[in-house]
Amino acid sequence: MAVKLAENNYGESRVRLLRVVRQEGRHDIKELTVGIRFEGDFESAHTKGENKKILPTDTMKNSVYAIARQYPVEAIEDFALHLIEHFLTYNEQVSRVHVEITESPWSRIPHGTKPHAFAFTRTHGREKRMANLLATREETTIRAGIEGLDVLKTAKSAFDGFLRDPYTTLKADHDGILATTIQADWLYEGEEVEFSPLWHGVRQTLLETFAEHDSESLQHTLYAIGEAVLATFDRIREIHLSLPNKHFNLVDLAPFGMDNPGEVFLPSDEPYGLIEATLRRE
Amino acid sequence: MAVKLAENNYGESRVRLLRVVRQEGRHDIKELTVGIRFEGDFESAHTKGENKKILPTDTMKNSVYAIARQYPVEAIEDFALHLIEHFLTYNEQVSRVHVEITESPWSRIPHGTKPHAFAFTRTHGREKRMANLLATREETTIRAGIEGLDVLKTAKSAFDGFLRDPYTTLKADHDGILATTIQADWLYEGEEVEFSPLWHGVRQTLLETFAEHDSESLQHTLYAIGEAVLATFDRIREIHLSLPNKHFNLVDLAPFGMDNPGEVFLPSDEPYGLIEATLRRE
């Protein structure tokens, strides 16, 4: 029997890091989780147990710390670019590097009317900022993203006119709850992107479009969100959205002689719908 | 052999609920998780399989929904009081009711310069507001609380002068990271407490004291926080704090010829220290 080693990669996942920048009267922090993957010439490690082209994943971890010391982290996309440059420079056996960075945001604790100089708390739910970079020696693609952004609205949400089959029991709904946890990532094009202002702009567009759109379905809202992002930010070539439809079922209070005009709902984690699409600038 | 049924209770846990109040031009929401426990005369259910004094836990769940329909939820402590009154009135076999409510906070999405009328997102990390009520027909104790409040500071944090034994390798630290996830609950005394303003006041005191205290240890900070709460809010008789000491270890960059003056840290989830204490007004 002939066996072929097809796609393969390896790396280090969940390298955690707090980077502190200490200036007189003001400290800044970034909390990151970094993942690194290498593709390249690793066949003999698999087939012969020969490790001479294998940089230990422990070294990848050390590299993250050493490079973080050298470059204070502003935008996570820039930090990922430094890591990629390092790995491609020193590892000729590697043809492609994948760097994924997740930022867990911290905000300053209010101190009287001002933000505190060195004390922080979390103010962003389970929300994370993401960067996903894939680089060869010829080309680098940069995707930014957000995940865990919980949103919910109690109006401008309908679902009617859908396909019915013998197993369909769902009723049309004209004033239900629309709730999702936005996971989005988008592809930048061109040079010299200002990563952080753009990211904050996209986040605001996601929230506002979700809130204001007159929704006929979660598909309808997904498309409106994607279209708004592409219309607003010309450095974004495509956006991918993955939106769970988190069911909030109206509780049936009729057995207790009560109506329930959209007031008491049962939130549930499972099952959930899932709507996914990519929108691309033509 | 004689066996005695000692302490026993039963109930329904994790009853989830979204309560919507719809007014012209403004919707309000509360997302709650409710737990209920009964103590009482349940011996024959255990020893004989006789269920005539057992109200099904499914009925407890239904009761939460029916009562939520009747009383729009303002403060979770008030909603718990309605549940307790219901259960003690209709269940003479029950001697004590325990109601625990967790609120998962939502905030309004910004809409231009104003908060949105009916669209919401999360802005409080993993933070939850808690209420814990324990009631007999004679007496009700009301505890409010907070959990999941992540805080971190990069200055005013020392740990030195500690006890050393042969297994001690820790170095004294004068400018490390102090990080914890505040879990606090406190006991109210007296009638007519305004639950929501008080809760928000305590939360602010927790944050400010953590930020400003010149800490010699997490014990030292815990005590300062508890003392500040008792000094500020005379309706609070005691406060219990449970503070994990989340270790952020300075990464050793010396093997790479670099120093690390408090700039690159490794956050870790385990192991962690845990400091707990109750402070009580004399």
Added chain:
Amino acid sequence: MAVKLAENNYGESRVRLLRVVRQEGRHDIKELTVGIRFEGDFESAHTKGENKKILPTDTMKNSVYAIARQYPVEAIEDFALHLIEHFLTYNEQVSRVHVEITESPWSRIPHGTKPHAFAFTRTHGREKRMANLLATREETTIRAGIEGLDVLKTAKSAFDGFLRDPYTTLKADHDGILATTIQADWLYEGEEVEFSPLWHGVRQTLLETFAEHDSESLQHTLYAIGEAVLATFDRIREIHLSLPNKHFNLVDLAPFGMDNPGEVFLPSDEPYGLIEATLRRE
């Protein structure tokens, strides 16, 4: 205002450990998670920021490793006793030590018809073995336990004759699913307990009694289990059981013209009932 520091303790949680014992032709392993808490004379640390009586939690962690090196771990209760002896000997400021150990069980991979000498896998679901010891210089109480033991049966399970009120919609059930995740802990009395054989004996009694009991309710089954353990093991003075009633709801297939004679169920994680009791030898 006078503030009193009431109950307080501190310690290190989630100290993880794999202990390997290497003999010719056979390796043994134990994977443990250890938690340690001290009570004692810590008032000045809280009130004055004076650390001279505070043994660092980092030292507690080091002590676990150093003592694990000296005593190969057989029963976790014995390892906890070594830890307690160490801490009470070297820390006169400590009045009470609490040690909690969780064992995550590994089993040998089958190797032909024999168990493998040094390769392991998990065969116990989410099940953990627990030990919980609380010691002063005068007295040590030893509790052993189990958690995460999932069990389910499809017969000998009824629930009928229960109390009904206006919010009761539950139907009597004579052949439903009874499912729970057993959490039990028990108190040993006397000297020279053989911890591991006893633990395995209790585990087998829990499983068999759950399976064979003709259940009128989960309370009824809890009592039968507790009674069987106390009747079988005279070194056990009391047992506490905490049993979630994991609801498996029969799916209503009538809208599709189908019956459902106990064949298709919806498992759910929330809400769940919770039944708790302590049984004590008189």
Added chain:
Amino acid sequence: MAVKLAENNYGESRVRLLRVVRQEGRHDIKELTVGIRFEGDFESAHTKGENKKILPTDTMKNSVYAIARQYPVEAIEDFALHLIEHFLTYNEQVSRVHVEITESPWSRIPHGTKPHAFAFTRTHGREKRMANLLATREETTIRAGIEGLDVLKTAKSAFDGFLRDPYTTLKADHDGILATTIQADWLYEGEEVEFSPLWHGVRQTLLETFAEHDSESLQHTLYAIGEAVLATFDRIREIHLSLPNKHFNLVDLAPFGMDNPGEVFLPSDEPYGLIEATLRRE
């Protein structure tokens, strides 16, 4: 600006199900979690809010239950084939259906020397059996898999001769711990595959090869496992393995005057290495 709706799909995730088959003297159970995704002609739902081609995800859930009532579940791959046939038959707007099923295994509680007729417990760690089917009207690809299979060995594990750069501090290791959580999925070819015997055969091959292989790295072991599966099972065309390298670090006891000859290790969840590859029959 022109925007194009590119790849898109929708469906229902985490539909949970317990299927009971009741025969005289013996009950059988299967606990499943099902996910369904549709690809097809959904453009107008996105762009116009027109739902006439959208079968509700709630109907997908109902279909799972109705079809489970009609076909007792033996192999999850067969159940997935029934679901696919149903959806492709009744939904001409759908071009491709993806069905993913996860089985959470239950085993019979021992009853004396025999397995119990109707009482079950879990004996497989966090292990799940998976099926992943992707079908158009022309073609169906069937992948089976396993996830959460924890394995660990204390011998026959080396890592040496690796690439070193200035950030490399890792020492060569000749008798460390090799630990991973196997996630594997494989592609069947041909008709009339006997899914369950094959799945159990692959599982046994995974375990045995992991245990016996003389490992120079996790890459080396991954390849050996994949090769063994392809050599043993000719109905399997390719196999993909994703293996986290779970670091167990030898604890440094030198500061306490102790050696540590492979006896006391620190297990850690993060960071972890990750090795991935696909092996394909030529």
